[in-house]
Amino acid sequence: MTAAPTVLSVIDLVKHYPVRGLPWATKRAVHAVDGVSLSLRRGETLAIVGESGCGKSTLARNLLRLEEPTDGKILLDGQDITHLKARAMRPLRRRIQIVFQDPYASLNPRWSVGATLGMALRLHSIGTRADRRQRVVALLEQVGLSANHAASYPHELSGGQRQRVAIARALAVEPEIVVCDEPVSALDVSIQAQVINLLRRLQREFSLTYVFISHDLALVSRISDRIAVMYLGQIVEFAQTRDLTRQIMHPYSQALFAAAPVADPRAASVRRRLLSGDVPSPIDPPAGCRFHTRCPFVRERCRADAPALREVEDRLVRCHFAGEPDFPLPVAAGASAGVGA
Amino acid sequence: MSAILDVSGLTVDFVTAGGTLRAVNDLSFSIREGETVAIVGESGSGKSTAALSIMRLIPDPPGRLTAGRIMFDGEDLATTSEAALRGVRGQRIGMIFQDPMMALNPVYTVERQIGEVLRLHRGLSRREMQTEVVELLRLVGVPAPVERAKQFPHNLSGGMRQRVMIAMALACRPKLLIADEPTTALDVTVQAQVLALINDLKQRLGMAMLLITHDLGVVAETANRVIVMYAGRKVEEGSTTDIFDDPLHPYARGLLKAARWESQGGEDLWEIPGTVPSPLDLPPGCAFAPRCAEVVPRCRQEKPQLGKAAGREVRCFVAQEGRR
Numbered sequence: 001m002t003a004a005p006t007v008l009s010v011i012d013l014v015k016h017y018p019v020r021g022l023p024w025a026t027k028r029a030v031h032a033v034d035g036v037s038l039s040l041r042r043g044e045t046l047a048i049v050g051e052s053g054c055g056k057s058t059l060a061r062n063l064l065r066l067e068e069p070t071d072g073k074i075l076l077d078g079q080d081i082t083h084l085k086a087r088a089m090r091p092l093r094r095r096i097q098i099v100f101q102d103p104y105a106s107l108n109p110r111w112s113v114g115a116t117l118g119m120a121l122r123l124h125s126i127g128t129r130a131d132r133r134q135r136v137v138a139l140l141e142q143v144g145l146s147a148n149h150a151a152s153y154p155h156e157l158s159g160g161q162r163q164r165v166a167i168a169r170a171l172a173v174e175p176e177i178v179v180c181d182e183p184v185s186a187l188d189v190s191i192q193a194q195v196i197n198l199l200r201r202l203q204r205e206f207s208l209t210y211v212f213i214s215h216d217l218a219l220v221s222r223i224s225d226r227i228a229v230m231y232l233g234q235i236v237e238f239a240q241t242r243d244l245t246r247q248i249m250h251p252y253s254q255a256l257f258a259a260a261p262v263a264d265p266r267a268a269s270v271r272r273r274l275l276s277g278d279v280p281s282p283i284d285p286p287a288g289c290r291f292h293t294r295c296p297f298v299r300e301r302c303r304a305d306a307p308a309l310r311e312v313e314d315r316l317v318r319c320h321f322a323g324e325p326d327f328p329l330p331v332a333a334g335a336s337a338g339v340g341a
Numbered sequence: 342m343s344a345i346l347d348v349s350g351l352t353v354d355f356v357t358a359g360g361t362l363r364a365v366n367d368l369s370f371s372i373r374e375g376e377t378v379a380i381v382g383e384s385g386s387g388k389s390t391a392a393l394s395i396m397r398l399i400p401d402p403p404g405r406l407t408a409g410r411i412m413f414d415g416e417d418l419a420t421t422s423e424a425a426l427r428g429v430r431g432q433r434i435g436m437i438f439q440d441p442m443m444a445l446n447p448v449y450t451v452e453r454q455i456g457e458v459l460r461l462h463r464g465l466s467r468r469e470m471q472t473e474v475v476e477l478l479r480l481v482g483v484p485a486p487v488e489r490a491k492q493f494p495h496n497l498s499g500g501m502r503q504r505v506m507i508a509m510a511l512a513c514r515p516k517l518l519i520a521d522e523p524t525t526a527l528d529v530t531v532q533a534q535v536l537a538l539i540n541d542l543k544q545r546l547g548m549a550m551l552l553i554t555h556d557l558g559v560v561a562e563t564a565n566r567v568i569v570m571y572a573g574r575k576v577e578e579g580s581t582t583d584i585f586d587d588p589l590h591p592y593a594r595g596l597l598k599a600a601r602w603e604s605q606g607g608e609d610l611w612e613i614p615g616t617v618p619s620p621l622d623l624p625p626g627c628a629f630a631p632r633c634a635e636v637v638p639r640c641r642q643e644k645p646q647l648g649k650a651a652g653r654e655v656r657c658f659v660a661q662e663g664r665r
């Protein structure tokens with residue numbers, strides 16, 4: 001495997017949010033991200049998937065230093081940026097940008113599109129006024145809008161167009177890394193592919209590196225190079241996309257893949273194994289393996305003994321039993337046994 | 342089997358500052374006993390407006406049920422009195438919405454919310470009501486139903502809230518359940534649980550269901566028949582297997598390919614170009630013509646009517662002529 005050089009890495013990142021309670025109550029915290037390590041390679045698309053509350057968005061915000069990590073390190077090209085002051089951080093912000101899920105919330109409704117894009121340039125003192133005006137037009141064209149849109153306000157645009165503006169804003173400062181936090185899940189089905197295609201075209205054109213946060217496994221398996229599956233603040237499986245689509249080793253990844261409804265009535269008629277219950281609270285994550293309360297393959301050891309993220313064959317898995325023959329049982333086989341097929 | 346709901350020529354207008362817009366345009370369909378019919382479409386297609394207007398839940402003004410008949414149990418809901426409607430809503434037709442936090446009253450306990458339905462529509466006493474609430478919660482798979490009944494919506498997770506809403510909708514054993522994006526707000530693993538629950542209850546109670554969704558995966562798992570809507574009109578209707586195997590309308594075909602993240606050849610995923618037209622400024626011919634890859638000159642001048650093609654209804658000149 002010829003791995004591209006690492007541009008950004010995260011080592012044992014922890015983010016806890018204190019839970020406000022009565023002064024004499026025991027101090028508790030939401031364990032949003034609990035010891036995540038990963039390295040981002042130049043030019044790749046690294047997908048982070050999981051359900052709400054798994055910590056994927058918190059991780060994204062910490063990567064950009066939009067929040068202060070509780071513990072751990074963030075290295076950009078080997079430089080420790082974990083505790084850089086705002087002033088020292090600012091030039092580095094040009095290198096990492098973010099596109100949020102909801103472009104209606106992430107764009108200022110009182111600013112025209114031109115003002116929004118121009119501000120990104122002005123903040124980083126890029127070009128003269130006239131240069132910036134030209135650059136705004138060029139940016140709009142790059143994302144499939146026209147120069148006329150510079151005078152529009154967000155409410156005059158459709159959801160897809162607004163997301164294009166948000167993408168143009170991220171690209172304005174010529175970043176190397178773009179974190180895309182659920183960039184299409186607020187959009188209509190027919191528009192989602194347009195925006196994904198745009199993101200991929202821009203990636204090729206400007207050699208961008210993407211961190212792609214999503215809950216849609218079908219999508220990320222089409223567009224990413226590597227996938228990290230998160231559950232309750234931790235990575236439970238981390239593999240090359242082609243390896244993960246061929247074989248899944250963690251029971252949670254398997255359940256997540258199996259639960260996503262497929263647009264095919266024949267596939268749907270095969271009963272899937274369902275996870276019972278909801279994701280437990282990240283305030284007091286379960287002892288032992290965090291997934292043991294919902295795992296269909298739970299054994300005694302899982303309740304007491306927290307598994308480490310370890311190397312099994314071609315990937316990292318956080319499960320005591322991954323790599324054993326026939327573990328986890330393939331979904332279709334287990335399910336058809338249940339139906340008596 | 343006979344139709345329990347028969348909608349014909351349903352037309353709903355909204356009066357806005359920019360003019361009158363037609364959210365639903367001449368929509369006809371029927372649902373047979375025990376059948377699940379899904380209406381799929383994107384935002385602005387009129388699918389939710391259609392569902393709400395069946396129960397006459399569209400606020401008037403600005404909305405107006407301009408034309409159409411909604412026959413349910415031999416009664417036309419389009420013209421019946423408000424008083425008569427109260428005997429239908431929540432009793433013979435149940436409804437579940439996308440966001441259970443919005444649909445549940447945050448200051449009432451679960452027992453009181455479900456109990457209200459039981460007292461109003463079934464006239465149960467307090468004791469009977471309490472037993473029935475626990476029974477209903479058990480039916481929808483809420484663990485520890487006795488304790489849960491005493492809790493408030495904010496004590497429950499999203500999946501549990503959706504179960505409570507389903508319990509409420511089923512309290513009077515309706516013949517028809519209208520489900521408007523019932524799992525959109527839920528995470529995938531919980532979504533799978535709730536879908537399985539709805540499918541199971543439908544079979545056990547012999548209910549018919551009208552499912553409104555934008556998610557073709559949910560349709561594939563739940564529906565017997567599918568209606569595809571675009572810009573206020575039905576563009577195709579057929580059995581779920583027919584439509585998923587061989588969609589006739591170019592919009593239905595594009596939507597399916599997009600939902601499956603199919604490749605467009607090369608690196609790109611399949612996309613439908615352009616955007617949904619504004620309902621205040623629809624193109625003169627077929628509403629989908631500006632985005633359609635198979636457009637012929639006629640599509641831009643004339644509005645296609647619904648016609649038969651391959652045993653299905655489809656609103657497309659090209660599909661009706663059988664060449665594509």
